[in-house]
Amino acid sequence: MLTYTPVSEAGGVGKTTTAATLAASHARAGQNVLIIDMDTQNGSLTYFFGPEYDRGDPNVDNLVRHLVGRPKGEFHDLAHTVEDGIDLIPSHNMLEDVHEFLLNEKTQAEKLGESYSMYHQLHRVLKDANVRDQYDVLIVDSAGKAGPILYNALVAVRNVVIPFEATAKGQESIEGLDDLVDGLEGSIGVDVGVLAVVPIGFKNTRDQREILAELRESGFPVPVVIGERGSLMEGCWKQQCSPYRYIDEHRERKRDYELDTLEQFDTLARHLEQEAGLKIPEVTA
Template sequence: MLTYTTYSEAGGVGKTTVSANCAVAHARAGHDVLVIDMDPQDGSLSYLLDVDDERATGGADNLVRHMIGRPQGPFEDLVRETEHGVDVIPSHNMLERLTELLMKTADLEEDTNPDPGYAYPMHEQLFRVIREADVPSRYDVLVVDPPATAGPHLYNALFATRNLVIPLELSGKGEQSVAGLQDLVDGLEAELGINIGVLAAVPNGVKGTSDQETYLTDLRELGFDVPVVIRDRTSLMEGCWRQQCSAFTYVEEHRRRKRDYELETLSQFETLAEHLAAQVGLESPETARAEVDA
């Protein structure tokens, strides 16, 4: 099974669009895909894929209730099917209180546990929920999209997936510079006490300036895997948010004329998804069928 968290410390680098379009690319390759949206902000992946209609419904069952051991129904009922068969567990406003609710649960669990040395595993609750729901036997790919801030949302995502895909802007500005990527990974590993693999760094919104080419060279020299470089596609991505769909659906259903550079971007998402799958030996069913037919 391929599992990864899409994360960047810097905002505005296309984290959510990379998550959504990679998920769709995996599904188009024939994989069963589950995406978990852990970003409490409006305009998260749930909005992009048009499944955020119960975000503000207080009585609705949601992922947080399952993480704190107070589910109102089976895990399967949280899942919403979206375009190209991608399953999504949508975000909910209760995610804004995840830290508070996990801390309250920790207090209760530690106070009532007979072992005086017991420590509630606050960052392992998403992993527990996924394991109990038998997600690995039901899906080929799991993608988690947390907010762009450190904390229980991110830590639970990483403990469950153990892998990172890092979208980034090739710029000297912002919190996350090329030189700081390894420090970011080292810090997360130290916080969680686990090894975290970086499956890919994904430069996004690249305009091809000389400075950006230098940053790209630096990124590769530092040893980061850069399978694709996604050029500046502002119009395409704005269209996706406007129509609430992936780039694949936007080009297929909302463009009267197919633009070669946009088709190139779709191909890059497919290349990225294939590269990520290859990292764990996950073969595309579509590729396997083509080889048999040949």
């Protein structure tokens, strides 16, 4: 099974659109994909695909209830099929208080003389639900900052894909993430691998070329470089669908540079699948 979370400490680098586009590419290649939205504020991935779901309803079953051991139903009932081959577990407003919920569970467990890890609850939920038997790919769109949500995501998937802005600020975010992953591995004993660093909005300036060269020299895997495609992604947000569906259904004329972008994402998705040892079927037309 291929499992990963797109992570970046810098905002606005395309973390959610990277998750959504890769999910669609995996699905088009015949993989069964589960994506989990753990965005604590905007529920961006949930909005992106637009399932009928009220994330503010306190009575509806949601991921947080499962994380704290108080589900109202089966885990798989949380999933919404949003495109062919893609199931989404949407974000819920309870995620904003998940730290407090998990801390309360930890306190109660310790009073009973039981061990409890706040950071292993998503892993537990996925294992109990036999997610590996149901899906080929798991992508968790998590919070960007350090904390229980990001840590739960990392412990569960053990791999990261890093959308990267080729600027000095972006370079700092890579170094900060390296420190974050090292700290997590040291304190919890979980190895976290970097599957790919993905330069987004690359304009091929001299400074960007230098940063890209330094990035590759540092040993990070950089399978593809994605150019500036703001209008394509804005259209996807407006129509609440993946770029593949957007071009197929909402573009009267297909633009070569947009098709090139999708080819880059397909190349990245095949790279990630190969890293996990997944069989790669033919991509649908």
